[in-house]
Amino acid sequence: xxxxxxxxxxxxxxxxxxxxxxxxxxxxxxxxxxxxxxxxxxxxxxxxxxxxxxxxxxxxxxxxxxxxxxxxxxxxxxxxxxxxxxxxxxxxxxxxxxxxxxxxxxxxxxxxxxxxxxxxxxxxxxxxxxxxxxxxxxxxxxxxxxxxxxxxxxxxxxxxxxxxxxxxxxxxxxxxxxxxxxxxxxxxxxxxxxxxxxxxxxxxxxxxxxxxxxxxxxxxxxxxxxxxxxxxxxxx
Amino acid sequence: xxxxxxxxxxxxxxxxxxxxxxxxxxxxxxxxxxxxxxxxxxxxxxxxxxxxxxxxxxxxxxxxxxxxxxxxxxxxxxxxxxxxxxxxxxxxxxxxxxxxxxxxxxxxxxxxxxxxxxxxxxxxxxxxxxxxxxxxxxxxxxxxxxxxxxxxxxxxxxxxxxxxxxxxxxxxxxxxxxxxxxxxxxxxxxxxxxxxxxxxxxxxxxxxxxxxxxxxxxxxxxxxxxxxxxxxxxxxxxxxxxxxxxxxxxxxxxxxxxxxxxxxxxxxxxxx
Numbered sequence: 001x002x003x004x005x006x007x008x009x010x011x012x013x014x015x016x017x018x019x020x021x022x023x024x025x026x027x028x029x030x031x032x033x034x035x036x037x038x039x040x041x042x043x044x045x046x047x048x049x050x051x052x053x054x055x056x057x058x059x060x061x062x063x064x065x066x067x068x069x070x071x072x073x074x075x076x077x078x079x080x081x082x083x084x085x086x087x088x089x090x091x092x093x094x095x096x097x098x099x100x101x102x103x104x105x106x107x108x109x110x111x112x113x114x115x116x117x118x119x120x121x122x123x124x125x126x127x128x129x130x131x132x133x134x135x136x137x138x139x140x141x142x143x144x145x146x147x148x149x150x151x152x153x154x155x156x157x158x159x160x161x162x163x164x165x166x167x168x169x170x171x172x173x174x175x176x177x178x179x180x181x182x183x184x185x186x187x188x189x190x191x192x193x194x195x196x197x198x199x200x201x202x203x204x205x206x207x208x209x210x211x212x213x214x215x216x217x218x219x220x221x222x223x224x225x226x227x228x229x230x231x232x233x234x235x236x
Numbered sequence: 237x238x239x240x241x242x243x244x245x246x247x248x249x250x251x252x253x254x255x256x257x258x259x260x261x262x263x264x265x266x267x268x269x270x271x272x273x274x275x276x277x278x279x280x281x282x283x284x285x286x287x288x289x290x291x292x293x294x295x296x297x298x299x300x301x302x303x304x305x306x307x308x309x310x311x312x313x314x315x316x317x318x319x320x321x322x323x324x325x326x327x328x329x330x331x332x333x334x335x336x337x338x339x340x341x342x343x344x345x346x347x348x349x350x351x352x353x354x355x356x357x358x359x360x361x362x363x364x365x366x367x368x369x370x371x372x373x374x375x376x377x378x379x380x381x382x383x384x385x386x387x388x389x390x391x392x393x394x395x396x397x398x399x400x401x402x403x404x405x406x407x408x409x410x411x412x413x414x415x416x417x418x419x420x421x422x423x424x425x426x427x428x429x430x431x432x433x434x435x436x437x438x439x440x441x442x443x444x445x446x447x448x449x450x451x452x453x454x455x456x457x458x459x460x461x462x463x464x465x466x467x468x469x470x471x472x473x474x475x476x477x478x479x480x481x482x483x484x485x486x487x488x489x490x491x492x493x494x495x496x497x498x499x500x501x502x503x504x505x506x507x508x
Contacts, residue, residue, distance in 0.1 A: 014506070048507075051333050055503050070237070074335035084329040086248070086322075100240045101334050 002029040004148050004179040005050060009059035012045050012203075019045040021203040022059065027148075030176050032193055034211070035183040036222070037200035038230055043183035044081065046200070047152045050181070051078040063148060074102070077146035081153040083133045087126035091119060091136060098140050110143035113169070131158045138166055142173040149180040155189055163189050188223040197222055199229055238340045245344040246351075248322070252314050253352050256307045257359040264363025267300030268370025275371070304363050311356045315349050316423055324431035324438075328507045338502040342424065342494065349420040350413065407479040411486070418486035421493035422449050428500045453489055460485075 005027040012020040019042045027033055035043050048054045049061050052068045063072040085094050091114065098105045114121065117135055125133060138154060151170070155163040163186070171193055174180065184190050191197075191211065199207040207229055211222060218225055270293035277290060322331050323341070331341060390401040426449060430442025 053329065053332055053505060053507060055505070070335045070337050073333055076333075078329075078333045080326075080329040082326050082329065084326050086327055097244065100244070101237070101336075 003027065004029045005061070005063050005181070006065075007059065007061045010046075010049065010056055010061055011058035012042075012049060012054060013057045019203050020049075020056075023203065023205065024059075025198065025205060025208070027179055027181060028196075029147075029179055031195040032170075032174065032180045032182065034187070034190055034194040034197040034222070035181055035200060036185065036187055036197055036226060038185060040202075041200040042203040043185075043200055044152055045203075047078075047150050047181065047183050050148070051076060051080075051150055075104075075147040077102075077141045077144040077149045079137060079141040079149070079151045079154055081156060083125070083130075083137065085125050085137070087124070089125050090121065091123050091125065092121040094125065094136070094140060095121070098144070102144050104145040105140075106143045106145060109173070110139055113139045113143070113173075131162045134158060135162070135165065135169075138169055142169055145175060145178075147178055149178060151180065151182045153184055154182060155184060155186055160189075167193055187226045188221070191222040194222070199226065201230065237334075237336050238343070241334070241336055241340055241344045242347060245348045249314060249318055249348065249352060253311060253355060256311055256356060260304050260307045260356070260359040260363040261366065263300040263303045264366035265370060267297050267304075267363075268367040270294070270296040270300070271367065271371030300367065304360055304367075308353070308356050308360060311352060315352065316427060319345050319424060320427050320431060320438075320442075323501065324427070324507065326507075328505075332501070332505060332507075338498050341501065342498055345424060346417060346420045346494075349423075350416045353416050354413075403476065407476055407483075410483045411479050414483040414486040414490070418490040418493075421490040421497065422446065422453075425449065425493040425497045425500075428497045432500055432504055432506065449493065457485070 003026045007023050007025055010020055010023040011018065023042075023046070035046065037043050045054065049056055050063065050068070052073055061068060063076060066072050085097075089097070095107055095110055098110070099107050111121070114136065117132070117139070119128070119132060119136060125136070128136065134154075134157075138151075141149065141151070149170075154170070155166050158166070167190065170180065170182075182190055182194070194211045197208060197211050197214070198205055207225075214225065215221060220228070273289065273293045274297070277293075321327055390404070393404055394401070423446065426446035427442045429445045430438045430440075434441040
């Protein structure tokens with residue numbers, strides 16, 4: 001199976017903290033992978049490295065065999081854990097923006113999804129509620145035909161109904177040839193969509209594997225396994 | 237991709253630039269009208285002097301001067317704010333994940349900054365001229381004398397600085413543009429340092445860095461001039477050579493600030 005993202009000895013050190021510690025892993029093509037861990041485990045750091053928002057202090061990270069740069073950013077669709085558009089922009093202007101910069105952006109699909117949500121294209125971003133802003137961003141990100149989707153805490157901070165909507169949007173717009181990496185600490189909500197998982201703790205992988213096989217092998221859900229694994233770890 | 241980035245960068249600030257230019261021109265006209273009224277009221281005597289209109293005219297004149305003077309400063313602050321917000325706040329998550337490189341991100345800032353500062357400078361100049369032409373009566377003879385006067389002026393310049401009209405204008409434009417480019421790069425570096433180095437008081441730190449960089453520029457400029465005056469007789473240098481060296485100096489300052497900024501945003505970026 002082709003590897004979409006590969007890291008070798010990847011480390012990221014901030015001034016006072018080692019966020020990732022010689023991480024070596026491969027993400028296969030065509031899978032939904034859960035990057036799961038408690039707060040401060042290095043999930044967001046890893047996603048930011050893959051998105052090109054950070055430069056590693058050691059090691060390497062490649063996407064489809066290429067170093068992070070404009071070429072990889074053209075095939076990676078990134079959803080951060082916060083609103084990242086100018087609040088003065090309208091939804092239509094955001095669509096124009098994505099259409100200008102991303103050749104793989106499907107505007108028709110985006111407009112259809114926004115219409116289904118009842119979001120007016122001439123609405124200013126700042127007039128939308130937090131949950132609606134997150135949905136708009138998710139729609140834009142998932143309307144791209146990217147090779148790798150990086151979703152950083154896509155369901156954090158929204159109500160359970162919105163979480164279901166977000167996860168259903170991810171599944172229904174999922175291109176089987178693409179890989180989705182979802183980082184979250186809300187395991188029970190997200191585990192139904194995962195093909196594979198990575199448990200991250202203090203910048204290290206403590207467990208990873210196929211979600212279904214692990215559930216069969218352990219007789220536990222990923223949420224239960226997560227609680228068991230991280231209960232035993234210090235500072236958790 | 238660079239063209240698209242430039243287009244969006246202009247779109248983000250064009251609205252405010254338009255408003256400021258319109259304000260400049262509008263207040264230039266209003267100010268000129270107010271000056272014309274005040275001059276007329278004085279000429280025709282007290283019986284034609286409406287006290288309220290006089291006070292209003294004076295206020296308009298003062299407001300016009302303040303607005304015209306403030307427009308460039310307001311635009312500069314807007315451009316700095318735009319650079320900071322789109323690169324170092326949540327909007328940076330979008331900017332730095334676009335399929336563009338660091339040079340393209342920085343060059344859009346420099347180009348839009350220079351173009352918009354030139355635009356507002358022209359608007360300010362035109363508004364001052366408007367204020368003068370509208371406000372000052374008895375200019376009918378001015379336009380008749382203007383061509384001959386302009387020719388005499390530029391002839392004097394040619395004798396003084398050694399280049400003709402076209403050369404002088406080109407040198408002047410080169411100095412102005414290189415100064416704007418250099419200043420843009422100084423501001424970008426100051427803001428980048430303030431944003432990436434400080435956890436709190438980023439603006440204060442950016443201002444401090446701005447001050448320190450300009451101090452360094454002043455020290456180097458004085459040192460450079462001093463070494464020139466010892467090495468080469470200053471009087472042997474023509475004005476055109478001095479202008480050219482000034483332009484090159486600003487471009488060097490720009491480069492000295494641009495590349496560290498590029499390093500910071502590509503290798504040391506860490507958005508909150």
